[in-house]
Amino acid sequence: TALDHPHLIERAAWLVPDLIGRSxxxxxxxxxxxxxAARGGWLLVQGAPGRPPRTALDQPVVSTEKVTAFRSxxxxxxxxxxxxxxxxxxxxxxxxxxxxxxxxxxAERETLPETPLTASMPVNIRRGDEPRAIGxxxxxxxxxxxxxxxDRAQRLAAVCDRSRVEKxxxxxxxxxxxxxEVEGPNVFPSALWGPMGSFLTSPVFGLVPPVVNLSxxxxxxxxRPWYIAGVKVAHLFNRVPTLPPIQLFFHSFSYxxxxxxxxxxxxxxxxxxxxxxxxxxEELRALVLLA
Numbered sequence: 001t002a003l004d005h006p007h008l009i010e011r012a013a014w015l016v017p018d019l020i021g022r023s024x025x026x027x028x029x030x031x032x033x034x035x036x037a038a039r040g041g042w043l044l045v046q047g048a049p050g051r052p053p054r055t056a057l058d059q060p061v062v063s064t065e066k067v068t069a070f071r072s073x074x075x076x077x078x079x080x081x082x083x084x085x086x087x088x089x090x091x092x093x094x095x096x097x098x099x100x101x102x103x104x105x106x107a108e109r110e111t112l113p114e115t116p117l118t119a120s121m122p123v124n125i126r127r128g129d130e131p132r133a134i135g136x137x138x139x140x141x142x143x144x145x146x147x148x149x150x151d152r153a154q155r156l157a158a159v160c161d162r163s164r165v166e167k168x169x170x171x172x173x174x175x176x177x178x179x180x181e182v183e184g185p186n187v188f189p190s191a192l193w194g195p196m197g198s199f200l201t202s203p204v205f206g207l208v209p210p211v212v213n214l215s216x217x218x219x220x221x222x223x224r225p226w227y228i229a230g231v232k233v234a235h236l237f238n239r240v241p242t243l244p245p246i247q248l249f250f251h252s253f254s255y256x257x258x259x260x261x262x263x264x265x266x267x268x269x270x271x272x273x274x275x276x277x278x279x280x281x282e283e284l285r286a287l288v289l290l291a
Contacts, residue, residue, distance in 0.1 A: 052117055057269055066267065067265055068263065085160075087160050091121075095216060099146050102147050113148060116146040118212045141170060214248040217250070235260055236253055
């Protein structure tokens with residue numbers, strides 16, 4: 001019996017409270033996940049500029065296999081484009097580059113729409129005077145991705161127009177509390193990613209019309225090089241989690257004099273990520289010549 005093995009009783013006395021604590025933590029994490037998902041869904045929908053077109057980028061997917069590709073672009077080239085188009089920000093130039101690349105991508109697949117794509121953009125709205133904390137304090141902004149325009153200058157102008165509207169909207173969003181705060185690194189328990197992915201790649205979810213076609217994130221990084229164990233870090237590339245309905249995610253991160261550009265997508269959505277990144281690099285070169 002257990003009485004003949006006191007070490008088992010001692011072990012059980014330690015395990016039971018631990019199991020109860022783990023169960024409560026899991027339940028709390030699930031509740032946080034539900035609140036965060038609901039809040040994120042509401043923010044994603046309520047500020048969207050309109051229903052975007054369906055393209056090859058947002059067709060239902062079955063497999064959860066992802067692809068990613070990277071390019072290190074010149075930050076000086078981005079500034080050269082800005083010099084030629086003073087109303088454009090770095091973020092505007094990035095969106096215009098993506099618009100040109102996707103125009104070529106969609107034209108090759110004969111799914112080029114007559115209206116612009118819509119991209120969601122996570123926007124950090126933590127003020128500089130706010131205390132530092134683990135986690136993110138953000139809302140969703142939106143960018144027009146005008147793939148329908150053949151003229152590069154016209155595409156960049158359309159991006160800048162939408163950018164001005166978004167800057168005005170961000171002021172109202174913060175005043176009205178339209179933000180989402182994600183505290184700590186474990187708000188999404190790893191055990192829930194599998195079931196969530198299964199649902200989001202199911203035929204039922206595929207019937208839901210898209211709110212956005214893609215997502216874009218541009219993050220300012222360090223201006224001085226980093227070192228690890230005395231070795232200089234040459235490049236900093238990041239990867240991002242991607243779930244339907246956002247099946248294509250462009251991410252860029254400035255590092256010293258480079259813009260570390262990447263794309264993460266479902267393989268069904270983007271069979272050749274490297275070819276798309278080639279189009280991105282070509283588009284930036286073309287905008288530099290135009291500027």
